Amino acid sequence: MARYRGTVISVRSAEETFDYLADFANAAEWDPGTADAERLDDGPVGLGSGFRLGVRVGSRVVPLDYRIVTYDRPRRVVLLGESDTIRSEDTVTVTPATDGGSILTYDADLRLKGRYALANPVLRLGFDRIGDRGVAGLRSVLGGPPVPTERPQAGQVVARTVDEVLEASVVGSFSSIGPAVRSRTAGWTPPPPLTGKTVLVTGATSGLGLATASGVARLGAQVVLTARGHDRAERAVDAVRTAAPTADVSYLLADMGEFDQVRGLAEEFLAGHDRLDVLVHNAGALTRDRRESGSGSELTVASQVAGPFLLTGLLLPALEVAAPSRVIQVSSGGMYTQRFDLASLEMSPEVYDGTVAYARAKRAQLVLLHEWVRRMEGTGVSFHAMHPGWAATPGIRDSLPGFARVMGPLLRTADQGADTAVWLASSPAGVETTGGFWLDRRPRWEHKVPWTRLSEEDFSDAGAALWAWCAARTGWSGPTRQA
Numbered sequence: 001m002a003r004y005r006g007t008v009i010s011v012r013s014a015e016e017t018f019d020y021l022a023d024f025a026n027a028a029e030w031d032p033g034t035a036d037a038e039r040l041d042d043g044p045v046g047l048g049s050g051f052r053l054g055v056r057v058g059s060r061v062v063p064l065d066y067r068i069v070t071y072d073r074p075r076r077v078v079l080l081g082e083s084d085t086i087r088s089e090d091t092v093t094v095t096p097a098t099d100g101g102s103i104l105t106y107d108a109d110l111r112l113k114g115r116y117a118l119a120n121p122v123l124r125l126g127f128d129r130i131g132d133r134g135v136a137g138l139r140s141v142l143g144g145p146p147v148p149t150e151r152p153q154a155g156q157v158v159a160r161t162v163d164e165v166l167e168a169s170v171v172g173s174f175s176s177i178g179p180a181v182r183s184r185t186a187g188w189t190p191p192p193p194l195t196g197k198t199v200l201v202t203g204a205t206s207g208l209g210l211a212t213a214s215g216v217a218r219l220g221a222q223v224v225l226t227a228r229g230h231d232r233a234e235r236a237v238d239a240v241r242t243a244a245p246t247a248d249v250s251y252l253l254a255d256m257g258e259f260d261q262v263r264g265l266a267e268e269f270l271a272g273h274d275r276l277d278v279l280v281h282n283a284g285a286l287t288r289d290r291r292e293s294g295s296g297s298e299l300t301v302a303s304q305v306a307g308p309f310l311l312t313g314l315l316l317p318a319l320e321v322a323a324p325s326r327v328i329q330v331s332s333g334g335m336y337t338q339r340f341d342l343a344s345l346e347m348s349p350e351v352y353d354g355t356v357a358y359a360r361a362k363r364a365q366l367v368l369l370h371e372w373v374r375r376m377e378g379t380g381v382s383f384h385a386m387h388p389g390w391a392a393t394p395g396i397r398d399s400l401p402g403f404a405r406v407m408g409p410l411l412r413t414a415d416q417g418a419d420t421a422v423w424l425a426s427s428p429a430g431v432e433t434t435g436g437f438w439l440d441r442r443p444r445w446e447h448k449v450p451w452t453r454l455s456e457e458d459f460s461d462a463g464a465a466l467w468a469w470c471a472a473r474t475g476w477s478g479p480t481r482q483a
């Protein structure tokens, strides 16, 4: 069996995206692996509609008949293609985006049958590449202007245009201008309630963590915050109760770079809670001087990569009980400056530079995010990373005082920086999609310059290697990769 999963951000509405994908007669337009495609019946596309695709296999074109076996417009369509030798199941899930566009996840499952089944491992090798080409084709078709047949509302077009103009200028997007403008555009609505949900936020004593804990508490969540000391934890609990007077809020202690403490934190959480709906990995700092955790690992990487890896792993039972549940990593736009390289992730004392170490750790969080997605497929636990832009917090004032002074009024408030984490914790997009990197409630590209990008194959290998590295450091190895 070979499996491919890809996500595409579409500028078309959920309905338009769904209709385009469900009509497999369009497949040759976006999938380079399809030579031609035709409809086998008449009438509106729906459950049972049939299509014949000419599928490229080497230099030959082989016919494969598909039928729609699930049709839930505009959310989910499943197409099943079957011949004597091959079975292909393609699932498309579409989620509306706040700006009138949509996010689609394409899940393709291909297997050879009968005596050809022996070749399934070989099929798997090339399938990622075929999937990548199809997803790239979808991006070029759906990333274009909306189809003219259904006119989007003017506000949605404006929202999209404004968002893209802001995103093109880093200052406009990362500063307080980003949320100030985007929050006035169509579709930016208050996040849904979190009543009955349990949310754990690490590093919630100040800045974005405290704003996230307060934000989810206001939405009705039971909040468990984490801190490194009782005094700051108690002050944070009081602050959350001030923001949300009826909130159920408590705290647990752990330094995220000390793996024994992380284990203790997980044990205590699991002793008191049987479910975890949202885990927000927020704890983090840019450390000017190189420090090591008790395990001998450099502190930035230990506390922001390996520690969160271990905590997620140990809390998986509670996340799976609560599924659909979500894990949200607070990353940083700083990671745009770094290419992932495991060998230089943990910086030695001779070359240590706090800003670089921090940016590398944040890039590593993205690599690990995709590895979690690969390994947790089908469990109902979604994984996201977001970056807060530039927000006025004690953290940014301590670590980058010059930058904080110059940017001054252009820095976001902590609430603005935390908004996307709170929104991902509560909105349907947080469970209906996985693997996104978000800013201001929209998925963003993970690269702003080409040299930070790895090939698909190298990226996949990097994920496996980073996982193995974290497993070796923390002693937790978790689920293996799915086929």
Ligand SMILES: NC(=O)c1ccc[n+]([C@@H]2O[C@H](COP(=O)([O-])OP(=O)(O)OC[C@H]3O[C@@H](n4cnc5c(N)ncnc54)[C@H](OP(=O)(O)O)[C@@H]3O)[C@@H](O)[C@H]2O)c1
Residues within 6 Å of the ligand: 202, 203, 204, 205, 206, 207, 208, 209, 227, 228, 229, 232, 254, 255, 256, 257, 282, 283, 284, 285, 286, 303, 330, 331, 332, 333, 334, 387, 388, 389, 390, 391, 392, 393, 394, 395, 396, 417
């Ligand atoms: N502010 C920004 O503009 C910005 C931009 C990009 C990314 N971020 C990210 O946002 C997150 C929050 O940052 P912030 O700006 O809100 O900073 P902050 O006000 O300094 O808050 C950082 C929080 O993380 C905790 N923390 C730091 N190291 C820890 C460790 N080893 N173990 C456990 N907790 C630890 C701190 O706890 P203590 O109270 O014990 O110190 C504090 O609660 C970080 O991941 C940061 O990288 C912030």
